[in-house]
Amino acid sequence: MDESDAHWRAIELMQIAGRIVGSWLPEWTAVESYDKLRRRTSQPGISLFFSEAFLLSTEPELPGRTLPTGWHVTSDSIAARLAICLGARRLLLLKSRGATPGERSHWDQAVAGGLVDAFFPHLAGLLPEVCFETLPDGGGDLSSIR
Template sequence: MTDKKPPIRVVKLGGSLLINADLEVAVRRWLTAQTQRKTAIIVGGGELIDVMRAMDRRFELDLAAMHWRCIRLLRHTFEIVAELMPELVPIGDATTLNRWSHDSRDRSAALVAVDAFYGPNSRGPISLPTNWATTTDSIAALLAQQLEATDLVLLKSCSVAKEIDWPEAARREIVDAAFPQFIEGIPEVRMVNLKDHLPGTTLQRED
């Protein structure tokens, strides 16, 4: 173990992909196409969070309370993806995450629970809005900042034209409203349509 973190890639697996029957195949194909690098993956909430949004619209609930309820729900999607992809190293607490991120000998891909690094008592220079402006897009950016990641990748179920910048992507609700302000300093930020890596598509290296 060293004090300096090895190069790390942070990946957000979009919740809209979770009910795709070929989810794990597509993720494996995408990982195979990447330059080998230590990779930390977090998982979105998908339709679980959509239900919470609908309840909030109906009942006008406390925004901060709803935010942290949604964060707790992400533990379930983390556990499901961990079951589907047992080859990923599951990281469920801050101590294990810190140990893994500093281990220069370990080049594994890890699945990181959001509440392992982000919660109501989190302290740090970055404070995400505790409302619907924050989704796992911005939470992935937070993890990338904390791990001093070399790149941040959003795996989603749609594509974005290269000429569209991140503020425009936020306006179009392709990424969350907070995302553009929290990616400053991350060397590379990109979005990938994971559907391009489903069975039957041509596997190509991306980096």
């Protein structure tokens, strides 16, 4: 399998994982359309966005730096590109470990430490704020994440 095919199979797996998460957190609103997500951003609550259709057809047509395909682009860069396209004031990335002070202030350290993917620094500077939240051990209660 070439790198591009592997990239798109990983996106498909993200869709499946998202559906599993959605079944665990039914209070989150599942959204598959970028236009619906744009409308949803003005409403209260948490949205769970399924990005495959956005990545295949919408994202390449939007202004700004588009996402390449490959292992150097993960959900971190997808979330950053989506946040930029939506004009978000803040991007919150959920991580399995906390970010070190160096990783919070120097994207090259965040990439080297495996906190974010290699493409993320190309997008991070276009966002007003990037924050990290450490997921609770064992999945725990996600209700505090806003």
